[in-house]
Amino acid sequence: xxxxxxxxxxxxxxxxxxxxxNCTYTATGYPSLFWYVQYPGEGLQLLLKAxxxxxxxxxxxxxxxxxxxxxxxxxxxxxxxxxxxxVYFCALSARITNKxxxxxxxxxxxxx
Amino acid sequence: GAGxxxxxxxxxxxxxxxxxxxxxxxxxxxxxxxxxQSLGQGLEFLIYFQGNSAPDKSGLPSDRFSxxxxxxxxxxxxxxxxxxxxxxxYLCASSSTGTGNEKLFxxxxxxxxxx
Numbered sequence: 768x769x770x771x772x773x774x775x776x777x778x779x780x781x782x783x784x785x786x787x788x789n790c791t792y793t794a795t796g797y798p799s800l801f802w803y804v805q806y807p808g809e810g811l812q813l814l815l816k817a818x819x820x821x822x823x824x825x826x827x828x829x830x831x832x833x834x835x836x837x838x839x840x841x842x843x844x845x846x847x848x849x850x851x852x853x854v855y856f857c858a859l860s861a862r863i864t865n866k867x868x869x870x871x872x873x874x875x876x877x878x879x
Numbered sequence: 880g881a882g883x884x885x886x887x888x889x890x891x892x893x894x895x896x897x898x899x900x901x902x903x904x905x906x907x908x909x910x911x912x913x914x915x916q917s918l919g920q921g922l923e924f925l926i927y928f929q930g931n932s933a934p935d936k937s938g939l940p941s942d943r944f945s946x947x948x949x950x951x952x953x954x955x956x957x958x959x960x961x962x963x964x965x966x967x968x969y970l971c972a973s974s975s976t977g978t979g980n981e982k983l984f985x986x987x988x989x990x991x992x993x994x
Contacts, residue, residue: 810970811972813983865910869921869924
């Protein structure tokens with residue numbers, strides 16, 4: 768079946784460090800891929816998405832590239848800030864089912 | 880309203896009691912989803928509505944769980960005879976049409992605690 772695997776946290780970084788959060792997926796067909804973010808005390812919100820192979824989603828300095836050959840959608844940011852501290856969820860949407868399947872989430876803590 | 884609204888925000892109940900959780904989606908959104916977020920478990924899909932119909936309810940954990948949607952708008956998730964393992968945050972989300980590559984808008988959730 769369809770599933771998402773993302774690296775376990777917590778990930779602790781100093782401000783201005785480079786961030787990578789790994790995400791791989793298993794899916795039939797060609798899913799759309801997403802990163803959602805949950806800031807402390809807030810609801811989940813879409814960070815970025817990519818709908819086909821080789822697409823790059825980007826927002827707020829974060830990027831992720833849809834890699835079909837490695838079934839991956841790793842999240843990267845060149846220089847993190849304290850305000851990026853949150854839980855990040857990788858997700859896929861299989862085109863037939865219309866539902867999002869989420870990974871378990873990765874807690875990012877950025878220290879000043 | 881401007882966003883997805885859920886009520887109550889917190890619910891404490893005794894084991895064996897029934898609970899009802901409410902979701903008010905963004906006006907005009909035809910698709911509505913219920914998820915459950917447990918500590919260390921990520922988000923678990925429960926059920927998906929398209930209008931008032933539920934074409935996918937494969938995530939409902941047992942027959943104690945049911946959901947309905949009326950008027951293509953408000954949805955209610957009902958848990959009968961609650962158990963301690965039902966304790967979690969229940970999230971509702973809506974999207975404009977329910978196509979697979981669409982952005983979901985999430986509510987703030989209902990924190991359910993079963994004592």
